[in-house]
Amino acid sequence: MVATYPDANIVAPSRVAADVDGDGLTGESTATFTNTGKEFLWITNAGGSSTDLTITTQKTIDGEAVADKVVALGAGETHCVGPFPTEIYNDGNNEVTLTMGTGFADVTLWVIRPTT
Numbered sequence: 001m002v003a004t005y006p007d008a009n010i011v012a013p014s015r016v017a018a019d020v021d022g023d024g025l026t027g028e029s030t031a032t033f034t035n036t037g038k039e040f041l042w043i044t045n046a047g048g049s050s051t052d053l054t055i056t057t058q059k060t061i062d063g064e065a066v067a068d069k070v071v072a073l074g075a076g077e078t079h080c081v082g083p084f085p086t087e088i089y090n091d092g093n094n095e096v097t098l099t100m101g102t103g104f105a106d107v108t109l110w111v112i113r114p115t116t
Helices: none
Strands: 008-011 030-034 040-045 051-055 069-073 078-081 095-100 107-114
Touching: 040 051, 040 069, 051 107, 069 078
Parallel strands: none
Antiparallel strands: 008 107, 030 095, 040 078, 040 107, 051 069, 051 095
16 A cells, blocks of 8 residues: 655655766665655665665764664565654754665665655
């Protein structure tokens, strides 16, 4: 079942990697997006092999880093992940950093930002 967000804007994350194929955020190895704590990621792996998406955490507790969130993307899978609490995921620019593992060429992701 697919969740629908009637009052949502879908925005492409800022591009960080050099080679963009012009299809939103497809084939990127690294990306960032501005996070208000309400955003979700819609991730589709259209490829024939699995890969991982790592969502970098910025928080420490008692001097220990909070482990990054890793989303395993099997071949042909689609995932919806989020929201991302700002105090855990935001860097100094209020952005979240995403890093793809190997086999990312066929992965597309979108940031879904509810407007209400």
